[in-house]
Amino acid sequence: MAKDGSYRDRSVLIHGKFKSEKWSFADHITPPITTAVSFRLRSAERGAQGFQQFANPEYDRDTTTPVYIYDRLDEPCQGLLEETLAFAEKGECAVSFATGMAAVSAAIGIFLRTGDHIVYHPAIYGCTHSHIQNWLTRFGITNTGVNLNDLSALEKAITDDTRVIYFETPCNPTMELIDMEALVGLVKKINKKRPAERKLMTVVDNTFASPYGQRPITHGIDLVLHSLTKHIGGFGCTMGGVVVTRKEFESDLLVYRKDFGGSLSPDAAWHILTYGVPTLSLRLERQQTSAQRVAEFLDLHGKVSKVHYPGLDTFAQKDLAHKQMRDIDGDFAPGAMIYFEIAGNPEQSYQRAMKVIDHIAANSLSITLAVSLGQIRTLVEHPASMTHSALPPEAQLEAGIAPGGIRLSLGLEDVRDILRDLEQALNTI
Numbered sequence: 001m002a003k004d005g006s007y008r009d010r011s012v013l014i015h016g017k018f019k020s021e022k023w024s025f026a027d028h029i030t031p032p033i034t035t036a037v038s039f040r041l042r043s044a045e046r047g048a049q050g051f052q053q054f055a056n057p058e059y060d061r062d063t064t065t066p067v068y069i070y071d072r073l074d075e076p077c078q079g080l081l082e083e084t085l086a087f088a089e090k091g092e093c094a095v096s097f098a099t100g101m102a103a104v105s106a107a108i109g110i111f112l113r114t115g116d117h118i119v120y121h122p123a124i125y126g127c128t129h130s131h132i133q134n135w136l137t138r139f140g141i142t143n144t145g146v147n148l149n150d151l152s153a154l155e156k157a158i159t160d161d162t163r164v165i166y167f168e169t170p171c172n173p174t175m176e177l178i179d180m181e182a183l184v185g186l187v188k189k190i191n192k193k194r195p196a197e198r199k200l201m202t203v204v205d206n207t208f209a210s211p212y213g214q215r216p217i218t219h220g221i222d223l224v225l226h227s228l229t230k231h232i233g234g235f236g237c238t239m240g241g242v243v244v245t246r247k248e249f250e251s252d253l254l255v256y257r258k259d260f261g262g263s264l265s266p267d268a269a270w271h272i273l274t275y276g277v278p279t280l281s282l283r284l285e286r287q288q289t290s291a292q293r294v295a296e297f298l299d300l301h302g303k304v305s306k307v308h309y310p311g312l313d314t315f316a317q318k319d320l321a322h323k324q325m326r327d328i329d330g331d332f333a334p335g336a337m338i339y340f341e342i343a344g345n346p347e348q349s350y351q352r353a354m355k356v357i358d359h360i361a362a363n364s365l366s367i368t369l370a371v372s373l374g375q376i377r378t379l380v381e382h383p384a385s386m387t388h389s390a391l392p393p394e395a396q397l398e399a400g401i402a403p404g405g406i407r408l409s410l411g412l413e414d415v416r417d418i419l420r421d422l423e424q425a426l427n428t429i
């Protein structure tokens with residue numbers, strides 16, 4: 001029989017691992033769902049064994065049949081989803097979480113102690129920014145925002161206390177990319193002089209590209225995280241998060257999840273495993289094709305001053321995009337997200353962007369005014385006044401968020417309808 005590794009990613013994302021220790025597949029085609037919070041332990045010895053094995057690195061989760069105890073610790077649907085997502089991201093293990101933010105806080109939280117320092121790229125998800133600025137600082141964890149593509153500025157920002165380097169690529173919402181291999185090169189150089197427990201850890205939020213479009217671990221990144229709520233969930237009906245990394249960090253992630261409590265519900269895990277992951281490549285292919293066409297349309301439109309989409313010839317980091325944004329077949333994958341700026345001075349462009357969005361909200365079937373992204377429905381929003389409004393104006397400017405900037409997440413509608421709805425809205429300004 002062929003080994004798992006000989007099948008293409010597309011097939012494995014549909015079936016998961018052919019054989020799993022998490023459940024017997026003898027009778028199930030779709031993954032099972034269990035709704036019991038606690039599990040029958042059968043004997044005192046088996047109960048003790050469950051507690052002894054949980055998050056214990058001596059027991060390999062891939063090859064040990066788990067003794068399930070309580071849903072917050074571990075349960076079968078989470079486990080099946082984790083195996084599949086570890087495969088998708090080319091990592092050794094994955095730990096799921098209740099939301100993307102629970103994954104963000106765990107991925108950095110397992111490394112940080114009072115006195116530590118975190119370096120991050122300024123264009124960053126609003127709640128991640130708030131987590132770092134408003135909460136970690138309370139525990140004496142300091143931070144510096146610095147352009148991670150400027151390696152000399154980064155080197156200056158890194159101190160002996162720095163433990164984590166955190167970023168997104170593409171960044172939300174500006175679509176700016178971080179050169180992962182250049183960054184990892186510098187980090188490796190610095191890490192040579194550091195003891196194991198003080199090594200710099202690189203953490204990337206890969207939500208925008210999804211594992212379909214880019215696998216940062218293959219570029220040397222230590223931890224990759226996702227909001228499963230977005231592309232991977234895909235249908236906009238379940239929240240979730242995941243961290244994918246090396247085995248050595250699995251136990252800490254499991255214990256962090258157990259003690260902070262951000263465990264993914266079995267129901268959400270089941271939906272993501274049954275509907276989201278198997279359709280990921282199909283959805284992304286279609287959405288990306290639409291995004292390319294919409295980006296080309298916007299690029300030629302007189303009312304639009306700038307379009308940020310990695311698939312355009314005018315994209316500032318085109319070479320880098322071609323280097324690191326590669327789909328599961330190795331082809332260029334510019335993704336399903338577009339950021340574009342309405343022409344005019346700051347005040348004008350702000351007002352015009354609001355008008356375009358209001359017209360869409362009132363008249364468009366194919367484009368919905370809503371936050372979030374990566375759904376089968378095309379979503380539009382205005383980062384400066386919505387998702388990124390928590391960033392003070394200076395921070396918005398530093399992050400490249402324009403007053404007249406609009407974010408589009410392409411869905412599965414007929415692209416001709418999306419183009420017409422956009423054109424009609426742009427005609428009103």
Ligand SMILES: *Cc1c(COP(=O)(O)O)cnc(C)c1O
Nearest residue numbers: 099100101125172207227229240
């Ligand atoms: C949505 C999002 C998150 C947070 O995910 P939730 O599931 O909403 O908690 C983090 N990072 C990025 C880039 C996101 O788009």
